[in-house]
Amino acid sequence: MPRPVFRHLALPTQAPYVDRTPPEARATRRRLRACHECDWLMALPPLHSGEQAVCPRCGHAEVRRHRYPAQRSLALAIAALTSLAVAAAFPFLAFSVRGVGNRIDLTQTASELLGHQAPLVAIVVLMTILVLPTLYLLAVAWLQLGLLRGTPLPASRSAARALAHLAPWMMADVFLIGTLVSLIKIAGLAQIDLGPGFWAFGIFAILLVATTQSVDRDWLWFALAGEPPAPEGSQTGRPAAPQGLTGCHTCGLVGRLDAHGHGQCQRCGEPLHARRPYSLQRTWALLAAAAILYVPANVYPIMTTISLGRPSPNTIVGGIVELIDMGSWPVALVILVASVIVPIGKLLALAWLCLVAPRAHSLKAPARTRLYRITEFIGRWSMVDIFVVAILVALIRAGNLMAVEPGPAAVAFGGVVVLTMLAAMAFDPRLIWEDSSPTADEEPLHDRHAP
Ligand SMILES: [Zn+2]
Ligand SMILES: [Zn+2]
Numbered sequence: 501m502p503r504p505v506f507r508h509l510a511l512p513t514q515a516p517y518v519d520r521t522p523p524e525a526r527a528t529r530r531r532l533r534a535c536h537e538c539d540w541l542m543a544l545p546p547l548h549s550g551e552q553a554v555c556p557r558c559g560h561a562e563v564r565r566h567r568y569p570a571q572r573s574l575a576l577a578i579a580a581l582t583s584l585a586v587a588a589a590f591p592f593l594a595f596s597v598r599g600v601g602n603r604i605d606l607t608q609t610a611s612e613l614l615g616h617q618a619p620l621v622a623i624v625v626l627m628t629i630l631v632l633p634t635l636y637l638l639a640v641a642w643l644q645l646g647l648l649r650g651t652p653l654p655a656s657r658s659a660a661r662a663l664a665h666l667a668p669w670m671m672a673d674v675f676l677i678g679t680l681v682s683l684i685k686i687a688g689l690a691q692i693d694l695g696p697g698f699w700a701f702g703i704f705a706i707l708l709v710a711t712t713q714s715v716d717r718d719w720l721w722f723a724l725a726g727e728p729p730a731p732e733g734s735q736t737g738r739p740a741a742p743q744g745l746t747g748c749h750t751c752g753l754v755g756r757l758d759a760h761g762h763g764q765c766q767r768c769g770e771p772l773h774a775r776r777p778y779s780l781q782r783t784w785a786l787l788a789a790a791a792i793l794y795v796p797a798n799v800y801p802i803m804t805t806i807s808l809g810r811p812s813p814n815t816i817v818g819g820i821v822e823l824i825d826m827g828s829w830p831v832a833l834v835i836l837v838a839s840v841i842v843p844i845g846k847l848l849a850l851a852w853l854c855l856v857a858p859r860a861h862s863l864k865a866p867a868r869t870r871l872y873r874i875t876e877f878i879g880r881w882s883m884v885d886i887f888v889v890a891i892l893v894a895l896i897r898a899g900n901l902m903a904v905e906p907g908p909a910a911v912a913f914g915g916v917v918v919l920t921m922l923a924a925m926a927f928d929p930r931l932i933w934e935d936s937s938p939t940a941d942e943e944p945l946h947d948r949h950a951p
Contacts, residue, residue: 523722532730532754533562534740534747537869538933541740541754544718558869558933562718562752569716570723574644576714577637580707583700584634591695593679593895595686600898606630606697609887612894618906624914625890628671628883633708636666640711647723656724661768664750667712668921671883672705677834678887684831685823685888686896721751725767731756739933741774748772779928780854786923787850793915794843801907803889809900813907816840816885838884839913846882846920849875850927857931868932876924882917886910 523531530543538558545553549567554560566572587606594603604612607630613622639659646653679701683692721727731745734754740746744757748765757763761774776782801813814822816839823832849871856868889910896904 523719523727530730530736531727532734532736533752534745534754535560535562536747536749537872537929538865539739539741539746539930540933541734541736541738541743541745543736558866560869564716565719566714566716569714569719570644570647573640573711573714573716574648576707576711577640577644580704580711581634581637581641583704583707584630584637586700587697587704588630590697590700592697592701593683593695593891594693595690595895595898596693597690597898597902600901601691602895602897603693603695604894606701608894609890613890613906616893616906618893618910621886621890621906621910621914624883624886624918625675628669629675629887632666633670633672633704636663636670637708637711639663639666640715643720643724647720652724657768660720660724661750661770663715664717668880668925670708670712671880671887672701672708674881674883675887676702676705677881678884679891681831681834681884682888682891682895684828686892688826689902690896690898718752721753721767725751727753728766730754741930746772746774775930776926776928779926779931780857782926783850783854783923786919786926787847787854790843790916790919790923791847793912793919794847797909797913797916800909800912802885802909802913803892803907804905805896806903806905807901811905815909816913819885835885835888838882842878842882843916843920846875846879846924850920850923853927853932857934860932860934862933865933869929872924872927872929872932879917879921879924882920883914886914886917 532541532543533553534541535555535558537560538555540555540557542556542562544563547553547563547565549565552564553562555562590605591603592606592609595601607626610622610626610630613619613625639662642653643656643659643663646656679698686692731754733743734745735743740754741761745754746757746763747754748768748770750770751765751768753765753767755763755765755772757772757774763772764770765772798816800815802816802819804811804813806812816835820832820836820840823829823835853868853872853875856864889904889906892904893906896902
């Protein structure tokens with residue numbers, strides 16, 4: 501049993517010394533949390549490593565406790581950065597057809613798009629697979645190194661805040677699937693060689709996911725800045741907003757709001773709101789923009805294959821039909837789901853949630869929350885087709901024999917994916933529960949769940 505260290509509790513800002521025992525071993529007061537998805541106010545139970553605390557009303561996982569959180573995240577982040585460096589330094593893929601061939605590095609999947617007048621798509625590829633993951637991993641390593649030393653390094657709080665904002669935009673895993681789809685698409689046409697960079701990138705994608713999973717936000721913020729006591733008079737087992745309280749989306753701390761429903765987190769400094777400001781209006785606006793862009797994304801070709809000087813443009817749906825003709829059913833299915841079913845499903849699901857949000861209903865709220873979670877989770881996987889274009893444009897260059905050009909639909913479709921992701925972020929799932937009264941079986945959180 502670790503010895504409780506009480507002197508942290510009076511340190512809402514700068515902790516001069518940070519130990520590595522879990523928060524529950526050190527906190528003497530109940531640590532309150534307001535669920536991000538349903539606004540239920542609850543007290544965190546003591547957690548052992550491998551356990552998670554879930555919201556008793558909607559089932560959202562509030563905290564996941566890991567063994568050795570700092571060492572674990574630091575080791576994974578360093579391993580991921582190393583594999584990314586290897587992936588960028590060595591050849592990624594090589595292709596040859598009738599003796600004419602081309603070899604590419606990872607970074608060329610973005611830089612070749614610049615040469616083909618698709619700078620926006622190039623920026624999206626560069627940011628989502630290289631720049632943002634690198635920043636994220638450096639921030640994790642920086643934070644955990646400071647905590648392991650015993651004194652947080654400078655700017656640790658900004659780094660910890662950045663983690664929450666960067667995480668949804670890292671897409672190395674989606675890019676890996678995009679690479680596999682590209683390889684299957686051209687497997688019959690040409691000889692493909694997987695370079696060391698490809699294997700290193702595969703390892704990087706897995707390690708990046710493992711790193712994001714390893715970050716124990718609750719532990720991290722407690723270790724960085726202690727935990728100020730919960731506002732006076734907070735009552736668990738009730739929604740937070742009617743009590744003038746809200747949970748910080750970045751560090752989880754419960755804070756009091758002013759009369760207008762605004763405030764600032766006293767631990768991490770993020771702005772606090774009872775509900776995301778203009779949530780429904782912003783979601784509608786982003787959905788409308790995405791729906792408009794979805795038209796050119798399907799009407800124009802997403803890429804043009806030039807074979808012996810003959811261009812054959814392919815729309816998204818045309819590409820799927822071609823894959824079916826080639827007999828690649830599984831890949832056709834992946835693209836159909838990622839490029840057609842997911843974006844349309846997401847537009848419809850979010851529009852429906854916006855429509856029903858003003859008529860919140862306690863019995864329907866759990867199902868609506870599940871739908872919201874699915875739309876939020878699957879949105880980024882639509883980027884597969886964009887990555888396929890980026891890889892094929894860079895890789896397929898064999899003089900007059902064969903080449904691939906990005907089409908105007910690539911920009912439009914990339915816009916659809918980004919806008920629907922922003923729309924899901926703008927939607928406040930707490931609206932789904934707004935007017936629902938607690939039912940008899942809802943009790944304050946005291947259950948533990950092992951994963
Ligand atoms: Zn909840
Ligand atoms: Zn905060």
